[in-house]
Amino acid sequence: MSSITPNPELDVPADPSPSLDSTIGVFALGTFVSLCLYGFCIQQFYRHMRQPAADDWVIRSLAIGVMVLQTIHAIAPMHACYYYLVTNYDNFPSINVGIWSIDIIPTIAAMIVLTAEFFFARRVFLIGPWYKVVAVVAMLCLLTGSGLSIGLTARAYQIKDFATFGEKAKLTSFLSVGFDAIGDCLLAAAMITALRRSRASHSVSSILDVIVLYVVNTGLLSGILHAVTAILSIRYPGKLYWAALGLIVIRVYGITLFSVSAALSLNSRKLMLSRGIRVFNDEAFGRNIISRAHRLATVERWNVPHGREDDTPPVITVKVAAEIEVHGHGDSDLSKDYAHKGISRASP
Structure with missing residues (x-):
């Protein structure tokens, strides 16, 4: 009874393919x-x-x-x-x-x-x-x-x-x-x-x-x-x-x-411009308010983290100066001017 010897060259591929x-x-x-x-x-x-x-x-x-x-x-x-x-x-x-x-x-x-x-x-x-x-x-x-x-x-x-x-x-x-x-x-x-x-x-x-x-x-x-x-x-x-x-x-x-x-x-997110502008008359005017508002709006639009100082609405300072026109130099001339304009002058 003859036996068949396996050939190793037939069992092993000559060019093995990569693993799936x-x-x-x-x-x-x-x-x-x-x-x-x-x-x-x-x-x-x-x-x-x-x-x-x-x-x-x-x-x-x-x-x-x-x-x-x-x-x-x-x-x-x-x-x-x-x-x-x-x-x-x-x-x-x-x-x-x-x-x-x-x-x-x-x-x-x-x-x-x-x-x-x-x-x-x-x-x-x-x-x-x-x-x-x-x-x-x-x-x-x-x-x-x-x-x-x-x-x-x-x-x-x-x-x-x-x-x-x-x-x-x-x-x-x-x-x-x-x-x-x-x-x-x-x-x-x-x-x-x-x-x-x-x-x-x-x-x-x-x-x-x-x-x-x-x-x-x-x-x-x-x-x-x-x-x-x-x-x-x-x-x-x-x-x-x-x-x-x-x-x-x-x-x-x-x-x-x-x-x-x-x-x-x-x-x-809401833009800074939609938060409104507050007006005071007791603070000095700081940086350009328009450019600051545009910058804050851009920062908000791009969702950029910013500190507390950027959370406050823009502030515009408005100073009002009252001017009184006076005719003459004496107190009597001033009284006549008030009377001419129909304004009663209060006693001091």
Whole structure:
């Protein structure tokens, strides 16, 4: 009785394909979570657009632009998942080959980051002189990260293999996400500092309010998630863990922008100009009242934290001088003038 000896060369594939779990599998999970958050973005954007168009046109334009980019960013991974899991479900080696819908994701993400973070940079810029430096440095970091993200798209069109692309572009991926994380954290730190110095930080009454105010509304959450994404990109360059988390991070940008603009800045805040102007005659006229009113209105419109001195309505000093016309020099001439005008002069 003869026995058949298995041939090891037939049992082990010559060109092993990548694992589904670490490539398209984790990318699909990130797509599912990001689509759930995309629905929340739509709800927040709907709340914003239902309000009267009395807010700053720049803020409204930013909201519309971010929503359009978020929609494109949601369609691209959906197409990629359909391509790999449906169209090529029986073509296992195609899992390791990139397509255009994955290649354009870094560029679309960079556009969303720049558009959304401009809103927060503008808020920080309006707080005060020292905060202007922080806003400029943060925007430079975000511009650098966006430029590197566009470079990733160009490299992805040249290198189609996921493993090869991950090894050759891991430094670029790390720097692009890392610069975005630095810019986010700088803006968040400036907003938290301003909140702590103003009365806005003491207006909350629960732990949930504190978390929403300091973590979500300041953009700190997106900065933390971007930092984790940068670590994953340098730790697992040949896998798509960082790409999956990146889909979720980009959705957090939209949620933060729409939450702050709709709920705080655009829908419920009242401008300083609507609070009225008080007039006194016992104080000296200070800074230009019109320019101050415009500045306070801008600060309120962009939901910028400010101290107690900015909470008081503008004050205009009006001084009234009474002038008495006297004809003559003597007391008798003054009496005749009163009598001529029909005014009785009271005795001292």
